[in-house]
Amino acid sequence: MSEGLAFSVFTELPAYTAAVAELPVSAALAENAHGAVAVVPGAGDWWQGMLAARAGGAAAVVLADPAVLPLGAIDLKQWPGDVPVIVERPRIRPDLVAAAVAARRGTPARIITVECAAPAAGLGALICDGFGWMRSLAGGAVAFQSSIATVHSRIALLHAGDSQGGTVPATLSATAIGGPHAGGLLQVLALGEVRTEVTVDQPAGLARVETVTEEGSLRAPERYESSARLALRRAFDACLADGPATDLAELLHDMELTRALLDA
Structure with a gap:
């Protein structure tokens, strides 16, 4: 978190840089993931990107438009429940x-x-x-x-x-x-x-x-608000909420069905 601002955001994605600029009171860009909301691109092996953000001390993770990973690529035992994950899925806002x-x-x-x-x-x-x-x-x-x-x-x-x-x-x-x-x-x-x-x-x-x-x-x-801006606002709320975010569990459920269909 940044002094005088609610949350810091660590991202290299242009859509999220723009979203931070649209939230000048509640967000500011950070130079690293420590204590920040870390945005992980959904292309490639995003699970390893999430683990890297966690290892860097991220307060929360936003997973941006994730691809479907192969079976066995995810080990939920590696993910602590105290680091909330918000999944940006632009086609199912x-x-x-x-x-x-x-x-x-x-x-x-x-x-x-x-x-x-x-x-x-x-x-x-x-x-x-x-x-x-x-x-x-x-x-x-x-x-x-x-x-x-x-x-x-x-x-x-x-x-x-x-x-x-x-x-x-x-x-x-x-x-x-x-x-x-x-x-x-x-x-x-x-x-x-x-x-x-x-x-x-x-x-x-x-x-x-x-x-x-x-x-x-x-x-x-x-909806005129960008999907990235909405995801950031939800991540800020998740940091302040008592209960865990359900986004990751829902994504993995949908992904399991997807793999069953694609591999049939």
């Missing part, structure tokens, strides 16, 4: 998830479908976020049942449990498309008495949540 869940007003989904399309190199991360949306809208953990694989696509059959012990049938389909810079498209439908439609179009810079009820259609307001 917590504020959009909260808006989508609140708009359903407690009405359960009867079936959930997720469609992902991206270049092969980025398909894993998109699938992982698709599972995250599925879990969030179902209100409970997602369990893998079976899968179908072709050369360019994967289809998973799953069920998701709500907090009352019920289950929701779900499917996820993923297709590899285009070249390495084609971007990705994620669409989620939660169907029932209330319909929730989520569209994340990376090339267009679009993230939309729409809810349809018997009273009409409601679209969540557009």
Whole structure:
């Protein structure tokens, strides 16, 4: 922490440097991770980056847009619970998830479908976020049942449990498309008495949540705050909170499902 400011932030990522500049009262850039919120890039072996931040004395870690790591790359015994981890997942922003869940007003989904399309190199991360949306809208953990694989696509059959012990049938389909810079498209439908439609179009810079009820259609307001700035604010809150952040556990759950589908 920096004297006169709430938190110091150690980062080399331009998006986070800009986010710190947008939070002049609550944040300032730091020269190292000691006592700071350390931002770890999600490309490559980010687990080792997190361990390095911990060894450097980081007060908290922000994991920025993580890739899906191979099985066995993570050993949770190496991570202490007193160092909170906030995961920035731009395609499944917590504020959009909260808006989508609140708009359903407690009405359960009867079936959930997720469609992902991206270049092969980025398909894993998109699938992982698709599972995250599925879990969030179902209100409970997602369990893998079976899968179908072709050369360019994967289809998973799953069920998701709500907090009352019920289950929701779900499917996820993923297709590899285009070249390495084609971007990705994620669409989620939660169907029932209330319909929730989520569209994340990376090339267009679009993230939309729409809810349809018997009273009409409601679209969540557009978010102007950057994903990086939101992640920093959540990291500051996590440093002050009594309970542990759930981001890492949720990411690893979604990643386990992703690996099961990709390796099928």
